[in-house]
Amino acid sequence: MDKFIRSSDIRKISNLDHDELAKKSEAPFEYWGPTPAEARKRAVAKPKGLHDKQTTLKDAVAKHVRDGINLGIGGFVNTRVPIAIIHEIIRKGAKDLTLSFQSNSMCVELLAGAMILDPNHVSIKRVEMAWWGYEVIGIAPLFRYLISNGMIHLDDYTNYGMSARFKAGAMGLPFIPTRDHGGSDMELVNRGKMIECPFTKENVYLVPSSNPDVGIVHVSAADKHGNARLFGAHCTCPELALASTYTIMTTEKIIPTDSIRRYPNLTEIPYPAVDAVVEQPFGAYPGACYGYYWFDMPEFLNFRSISDEFRKTGNKDKLKEYYDKYIFGCETFDDFLSTRPYNKLKELRQKDGGQPIIID
Amino acid sequence: MAEYGPFEMIAFTGSRVLEDETIVFVGTGLPIIASMHAQLTHAPNLNMIFEAGSFGAILEQGLPLSVGDTKAFRKAVYAKGLCAAFELTQRGHVDYAFIGGAQIDMYGNINSHFEGGTYWKTKTRFPGSGGAGAMAANCEKTIAIMALEKRRFVNKIDFVTSIGFGDGSADYRRKAGVMGSGPYRVITNQAVFGFDEETRRMMLLEVLPGKTAADIQELVSFELLISPDLREMKEPGDEDLRLLREVIDPEGYFLKRKVVK
Numbered sequence: 001m002d003k004f005i006r007s008s009d010i011r012k013i014s015n016l017d018h019d020e021l022a023k024k025s026e027a028p029f030e031y032w033g034p035t036p037a038e039a040r041k042r043a044v045a046k047p048k049g050l051h052d053k054q055t056t057l058k059d060a061v062a063k064h065v066r067d068g069i070n071l072g073i074g075g076f077v078n079t080r081v082p083i084a085i086i087h088e089i090i091r092k093g094a095k096d097l098t099l100s101f102q103s104n105s106m107c108v109e110l111l112a113g114a115m116i117l118d119p120n121h122v123s124i125k126r127v128e129m130a131w132w133g134y135e136v137i138g139i140a141p142l143f144r145y146l147i148s149n150g151m152i153h154l155d156d157y158t159n160y161g162m163s164a165r166f167k168a169g170a171m172g173l174p175f176i177p178t179r180d181h182g183g184s185d186m187e188l189v190n191r192g193k194m195i196e197c198p199f200t201k202e203n204v205y206l207v208p209s210s211n212p213d214v215g216i217v218h219v220s221a222a223d224k225h226g227n228a229r230l231f232g233a234h235c236t237c238p239e240l241a242l243a244s245t246y247t248i249m250t251t252e253k254i255i256p257t258d259s260i261r262r263y264p265n266l267t268e269i270p271y272p273a274v275d276a277v278v279e280q281p282f283g284a285y286p287g288a289c290y291g292y293y294w295f296d297m298p299e300f301l302n303f304r305s306i307s308d309e310f311r312k313t314g315n316k317d318k319l320k321e322y323y324d325k326y327i328f329g330c331e332t333f334d335d336f337l338s339t340r341p342y343n344k345l346k347e348l349r350q351k352d353g354g355q356p357i358i359i360d
Numbered sequence: 361m362a363e364y365g366p367f368e369m370i371a372f373t374g375s376r377v378l379e380d381e382t383i384v385f386v387g388t389g390l391p392i393i394a395s396m397h398a399q400l401t402h403a404p405n406l407n408m409i410f411e412a413g414s415f416g417a418i419l420e421q422g423l424p425l426s427v428g429d430t431k432a433f434r435k436a437v438y439a440k441g442l443c444a445a446f447e448l449t450q451r452g453h454v455d456y457a458f459i460g461g462a463q464i465d466m467y468g469n470i471n472s473h474f475e476g477g478t479y480w481k482t483k484t485r486f487p488g489s490g491g492a493g494a495m496a497a498n499c500e501k502t503i504a505i506m507a508l509e510k511r512r513f514v515n516k517i518d519f520v521t522s523i524g525f526g527d528g529s530a531d532y533r534r535k536a537g538v539m540g541s542g543p544y545r546v547i548t549n550q551a552v553f554g555f556d557e558e559t560r561r562m563m564l565l566e567v568l569p570g571k572t573a574a575d576i577q578e579l580v581s582f583e584l585l586i587s588p589d590l591r592e593m594k595e596p597g598d599e600d601l602r603l604l605r606e607v608i609d610p611e612g613y614f615l616k617r618k619v620v621k
Binding site: 008016076102103131132204234237239291295 | 388411414425426427429430431433434440441443444446450465467469473474478479482485486488489490492493494498517519526527529533536537538613
């Protein structure tokens with residue numbers, strides 16, 4: 001294999017610490033979750049019939065989420081993000097998590113905050129990702145806090161790199177070639193490798209596939225078996241669900257299987273990729289869900305300002321108050337939603353502007 | 361001439377750089393605003409691609425606040441996910457990357473990962489590559505929007521997130537395995553830069569009326585090449601400002617921000 005390993009000229013311009021890089025390059029490669037062979041084995045072992053997979057989030061999370069797993073998080077930044085599932089994971093608790101996602105805001109900030117409040121209940125060991133922030137709302141304060149204090153191990157890819165890694169996982173492949181990362185410092189710090197293409201003899205960058213232990217996605221509509229439709233941005237949800245060895249899915253709406261069979265082309269996630277289905281309206285709130293509701297900007301601003309206050313002062317009181325009231329003080333995500341006035345949710349539905357979706 | 365703010369100048373200049381009959385891969389904020397302005401003026405057949413998976417949308421619900429905003433999918437001709445957006449790019453269908461960053465060097469390499477400390481324990485960590493690294497690699501030409509400050513235009517950036525011309529050697533990008541031709545323009549509110557074909561070094565092309573090349577060099581840590589054909593930046597007219605302020609970003613989400621000192 002070594003005779004195929006190449007590199008770009010990044011070392012000529014890189015400003016990274018040479019000793020740290022040397023240590024990194026000596027470390028043997030490992031998948032931060034199931035290997036492709038292990039992921040296949042878990043798929044093979046599952047019963048393959050159409051079964052009613054509807055359950056509660058409490059049961060789904062209790063069954064699949066354990067300490068030490070690789071958790072793949074769906075959605076993209078503030079869009080169709082699986083917030084309801086994150087709330088339940090925080091209620092249950094999970095330590096030494098590896099998080100895998102392309103770009104996210106509140107899902108990962110909520111997990112980071114839970115870790116800051118009680119690392120014996122929720123903790124993040126390492127993160128493979130492309131981007132962690134709030135976009136127009138600002139940088140992610142809790143991410144910056146964890147990184148500045150050296151509390152989590154990071155592995156950086158581009159948004160395509162992470163998406164392609166899930167895609168490779170979904171394809172049953174050990175890696176996938178990409179046309180990015182090479183010539184950037186990501187080539188030096190992440191777990192991909194530059195090789196000589198056996199066909200063109202040119203350099204091409206390989207990223208390892210990702211098969212998370214548990215993938216979490218929120219979808220536009222699904223039947224009780226887990227056949228799911230996505231409208232607006234697909235993000236990387238189909239690839240993530242297919243790559244993950246277990247997938248927990250919340251859906252805005254359960255639709256009849258007759259409808260799925262009428263428009264099979266609209267199914268973006270097929271049922272064998274799904275292990276638990278939970279109907280959870282507003283399951284991405286305060287994120288947006290195309291055809292249903294838009295972002296709740298003030299809610300993002302509120303949680304972000306509480307987080308930033310902690311980062312600047314070290315005072316955890318308001319952060320703790322938020323979790324006690326909205327997560328630990330709630331039995332279900334519906335209880336959390338009940339803390340929002342009806343008019344607020346109605347306004348978010350109006351702000352979606354009636355994006356057309358097919359759910360009949 | 362009407363008075364305008366720094367972000368209005370950047371958006372207007374970004375619009376000027378975009379040609380009609382092209383596809384632009386936009387990041388959040390000013391790139392979307394510049395592209396909308398171009399569509400409304402000289403480039404009606406310019407189409408935008410958003411990394412969450414939208415292509416060719418008609419932004420009739422107003423300015424998307426993020427590249428994953430549901431508004432960015434309105435009346436698109438193609439709506440998938442991240443893989444589709446970046447694979448269209450890898451395949452060669454996307455002309456411009458429109459990105460930003462915290463630091464840039466003379467060869468157009470850009471940092472959006474961190475400043476200070478080491479990668480393993482950073483002083484100030486930024487969100488990360490997001491789409492930028494992939495856009496700079498595989499869109500045909502990269503346009504960067506930067507704040508013109510000495511601490512941002514530097515000799516050595518802390519981390520190379522978005523590949524430019526690397527060390528300036530002719531085959532840096534080929535050895536990196538990327539497909540696009542690389543840095544094309546760097547836009548600031550006081551100057552526009554391009555890159556010299558021979559040396560691949562940053563070259564000053566345009567300055568704000570009233571400024572000189574020496575004024576711009578003062579704000580840049582490395583030595584700039586100066587175009588023999590140095591021009592003044594065109595300023596936005598009343599109609600441009602009306603479009604920016606009343607049609608594109610009436611809430612002032614991006615155009616009314618304060619310049620961070």
